[in-house]
Amino acid sequence: MSFLVRLPQLGAGQAWRDAARRLASHRIPADQVEWARFDQPQGLLADRPLPAGTGGHEVRASKDLIALLNSVICHSDEQAMALCYQMLLRHQQDPRAAQNPADRLTHQLHAMDKSVRRDIHKMHAFLRFRELPGSGARRRFAAWFQPQHFITERAATFFAKRFGDMDWTILTPEATITFDCGRLYFAPPPPSRPDLPEDASEALWAVYFQNIFNPARVKIAAMTSEMPRKYWKNLPETRLIPGMLADAERRVEAMRQAMPSVAPERAQRILERLAPDPMPTQPQTLEEAALVARSCARCGLCEAATQTVWGEGDATAPLMIVGEQPGDHEDLQGRPFVGPAGQVLRSQMAAAQVGPVWLTNAVKHFKFQPRGKRRLHQRPNQGEVQHCRWWLDLERRFVQPRLTVALGATAAFAVTGSAAAIRDRRGNVEAAQDGGPVLITWHPSYILRLPDVEAQQARAQLRADLTRAVEILA
Numbered sequence: 001m002s003f004l005v006r007l008p009q010l011g012a013g014q015a016w017r018d019a020a021r022r023l024a025s026h027r028i029p030a031d032q033v034e035w036a037r038f039d040q041p042q043g044l045l046a047d048r049p050l051p052a053g054t055g056g057h058e059v060r061a062s063k064d065l066i067a068l069l070n071s072v073i074c075h076s077d078e079q080a081m082a083l084c085y086q087m088l089l090r091h092q093q094d095p096r097a098a099q100n101p102a103d104r105l106t107h108q109l110h111a112m113d114k115s116v117r118r119d120i121h122k123m124h125a126f127l128r129f130r131e132l133p134g135s136g137a138r139r140r141f142a143a144w145f146q147p148q149h150f151i152t153e154r155a156a157t158f159f160a161k162r163f164g165d166m167d168w169t170i171l172t173p174e175a176t177i178t179f180d181c182g183r184l185y186f187a188p189p190p191p192s193r194p195d196l197p198e199d200a201s202e203a204l205w206a207v208y209f210q211n212i213f214n215p216a217r218v219k220i221a222a223m224t225s226e227m228p229r230k231y232w233k234n235l236p237e238t239r240l241i242p243g244m245l246a247d248a249e250r251r252v253e254a255m256r257q258a259m260p261s262v263a264p265e266r267a268q269r270i271l272e273r274l275a276p277d278p279m280p281t282q283p284q285t286l287e288e289a290a291l292v293a294r295s296c297a298r299c300g301l302c303e304a305a306t307q308t309v310w311g312e313g314d315a316t317a318p319l320m321i322v323g324e325q326p327g328d329h330e331d332l333q334g335r336p337f338v339g340p341a342g343q344v345l346r347s348q349m350a351a352a353q354v355g356p357v358w359l360t361n362a363v364k365h366f367k368f369q370p371r372g373k374r375r376l377h378q379r380p381n382q383g384e385v386q387h388c389r390w391w392l393d394l395e396r397r398f399v400q401p402r403l404t405v406a407l408g409a410t411a412a413f414a415v416t417g418s419a420a421a422i423r424d425r426r427g428n429v430e431a432a433q434d435g436g437p438v439l440i441t442w443h444p445s446y447i448l449r450l451p452d453v454e455a456q457q458a459r460a461q462l463r464a465d466l467t468r469a470v471e472i473l474a
Contacts, residue, residue: 003023006040007037009175012150013153013154025057026056027057033085037150060092062095065088074150075116087106115148123152128199130198139167143196145171147174152172152174156186160179167181171193173189206240210244215247286399290310293308294310309334310336310360311358312360313359315398316356316399319358319402320358322392323360324411325363326363331375341445345444348444352467352470354470362389365388385413388414396432396436402473405465406441407443407444408445412430417433422440426465427461427464427468437472442458446458
């Protein structure tokens with residue numbers, strides 16, 4: 001017992017869905033159904049009408065499966081419709097069958113879907129309208145295109161949205177699409193390829209195409225991959241390609257001869273921009289130093305950071321606490337130690353009963369790496385620390401702390417000049433490069449990265465070091 005389903009020239013997709021749903025509701029096996037398009041000869045199987053009415057089985061199809069089958073039905077392979085029905089039946093038993101890449105039928109359908117979508121893309125890209133003479137309020141255009149698959153009806157919506165302000169007709173070997181006063185009409189194809197008139201805008205397009213052609217970057221394989229030769233006969237610009245390719249070598253040589261023999265003026269401007277900035281006038285007060293630091297460009301960190309983050313606190317305090325660099329929160333607010341690490345530090349300062357203090361960082365600009373919408377913290381290198389030390393020395397000269405607490409390795413390097421491991425130095429008092437004692441301890445951001453148990457221990461050590469600082473100053 002066999003069934004023959006012959007699809008019409010227009011509306012084949014809807015016709016296939018109606019027939020497949022009825023056949024599947026009766027659970028008619030795939031090998032008992034012959035599918036044919038309107039122009040295919042009838043097979044040797046019996047021409048038996050479809051079973052009457054809907055069968056006793058419910059037919060289910062996921063949204064993804066419907067989209068896949070609607071696309072594959074357009075494929076020019078004669079087996080496309082049969083394969084779609086085979087997958088529809090399999091989906092009734094296994095709803096995840098169409099998602100299994102190891103399944104041969106699934107792989108075949110997805111390959112056909114990709115080919116159809118690529119053909120639609122090529123039609124959108126390579127169809128060229130030619131303007132027709134007319135006296136109406138809306139301009140009229142026509143185009144001829146030969147798709148590889150039966151995609152004309154699926155591709156029409158794109159043109160209706162893109163060219164809704166004009167009337168047009170697209171003719172293909174399978175159908176005729178007419179867009180008239182905002183409405184789409186589908187009709188059978190013309191008996192032969194129409195003889196469309198030349199368009200005056202093609203000359204302008206040819207000039208543009210010639211001007212964007214770069215003879216030094218000729219990649220024929222890439223070009224024919226994106227613009228297959230089968231579409232060339234309908235593209236006005238392709239008539240120019242042989243001539244441009246033949247002339248490419250001469251143009252490249254002309255470009256080579258025209259290259260400047262001396263450095264362009266912009267090279268001198270770049271050298272001037274990269275030249276070291278002159279030393280600013282020596283600030284006379286802490287406030288003046290903070291003002292001058294706002295325009296600091298001693299290293300490249302100022303180019304990406306939001307602003308200079310200067311120190312804050314009591315300028316007469318006997319204690320100075322130096323961190324590494326501003327974080328994301330500090331960069332946005334322009335104040336030191338206002339982010340998560342700053343909250344850890346301030347809580348431990350309160351627990352240790354730290355009195356007046358000047359809070360600052362070894363580096364005054366935020367160094368980070370963009371990662372989407374996030375700015376990931378990057379540790380400043382020694383060169384950047386050395387550049388910024390000029391500002392830290394100014395702060396220390398004006399504040400004149402009796403004791404400095406260096407938080408972490410970067411701060412310890414900036415104040416003492418030693419890059420030794422911080423683990424062996426924590427809790428010790430060392431000498432600053434410009435004189436005065438420096439107590440080394442953990443940076444609070446390091447504590448935030450530790451597991452809970454180790455973080456509690458490091459937090460207690462930070463609090464103990466701050467308590468010791470208070471005792472030293474007492």
